[in-house]
Amino acid sequence: MIIVKETIRTIIKDTIAQTNLTTAYRAPLVGVASAFDPRFAELKEIVDPTHLLPTDLLPDARSVVAFFLPFSRAVAEINRRHPYVAREWAVAYVETNQLIRDICANITSHFGDQGVHVAYEQPTHNFDAEKLVSFWSHKHVARICGLGQFGLHHMLITKSGCLGRLGSLALNTPIDHPDPPAPQLCLVRQGKNCSHCVRSCPTGALTASGLDRQLCYKRLLEVNDHYGIIGLCDVCGKCTTGPCAVID
Ligand code: SF4
Ligand code: SF4
Numbered sequence: 028m029i030i031v032k033e034t035i036r037t038i039i040k041d042t043i044a045q046t047n048l049t050t051a052y053r054a055p056l057v058g059v060a061s062a063f064d065p066r067f068a069e070l071k072e073i074v075d076p077t078h079l080l081p082t083d084l085l086p087d088a089r090s091v092v093a094f095f096l097p098f099s100r101a102v103a104e105i106n107r108r109h110p111y112v113a114r115e116w117a118v119a120y121v122e123t124n125q126l127i128r129d130i131c132a133n134i135t136s137h138f139g140d141q142g143v144h145v146a147y148e149q150p151t152h153n154f155d156a157e158k159l160v161s162f163w164s165h166k167h168v169a170r171i172c173g174l175g176q177f178g179l180h181h182m183l184i185t186k187s188g189c190l191g192r193l194g195s196l197a198l199n200t201p202i203d204h205p206d207p208p209a210p211q212l213c214l215v216r217q218g219k220n221c222s223h224c225v226r227s228c229p230t231g232a233l234t235a236s237g238l239d240r241q242l243c244y245k246r247l248l249e250v251n252d253h254y255g256i257i258g259l260c261d262v263c264g265k266c267t268t269g270p271c272a273v274i275d
Pocket of ligand 1: 178179180181212213214215216221222223224225266269270271272
């Protein structure tokens with residue numbers, strides 16, 4: 028599986044290099060888990076009873092691979108300083124959604140040529156429009172694949188930070204060694220002072236005790252109305268501009 032991970036890392040880098048993007052990225056992260064890891068079934072309780080299993084994506088799935096595309100520090104800075112939501116941030120979201128689709132298509136094509144079955148969910152908008160919960164939550168899947176742990180802001184904090192986008196795929200390739208759980212890098216979860224994310228939330232949707240999904244999504248739709256000309260950009264991300272945004 029080490030070879031598979033390295034191959035996927037290479038495909039990600041090649042896809043980025045071959046795509047005309049304004050967004051800059053740092054080095055991608057890749058993690059892997061067994062498709063039979065019991066934590067996937069637990070997502071039916073943690074996320075929603077409708078959450079899919081790897082074998083729902085791919086009936087003969089044996090492994091799950093998640094990847095993280097960390098944005099450059101400049102993307103974090105520009106959204107942190109902007110009084111509203113930076114246009115560059117919205118562009119990064121739109122561009123990266125398409126990039127993730129292209130990466131997943133290239134991975135599927137590469138392994139398909141070798142007889143390996145691959146399946147994946149879309150990078151976003153694979154959720155219940157009323158409950159606002161995903162049928163396949165990339166961030167929960169990425170946690171199982173050892174890429175990070177959840178911070179106070181309900182986002183995954185990887186060893187490169189939380190500022191970036193996630194994708195994940197199911198393969199019928201067996202694995203020898205799943206990645207171990209990632210360390211907890213949220214300062215508050217470590218018992219230290221921070222809460223930058225809560226203070227940065229312009230709507231009050233994010234508090235120390237939870238996230239009001241409906242209030243947050245209302246803000247995302249407002250931003251989409253503001254910048255919609257560049258594509259579907261229901262984003263905000265003010266809660267991802269603190270000390271856990273970019274970790275080197
Ligand atoms: S901003 Fe601070 S409290 Fe919030 S998730 Fe990041 S490290 Fe944790
Ligand atoms: S995305 Fe924006 S509105 Fe939603 S929790 Fe984060 S800061 Fe608050």
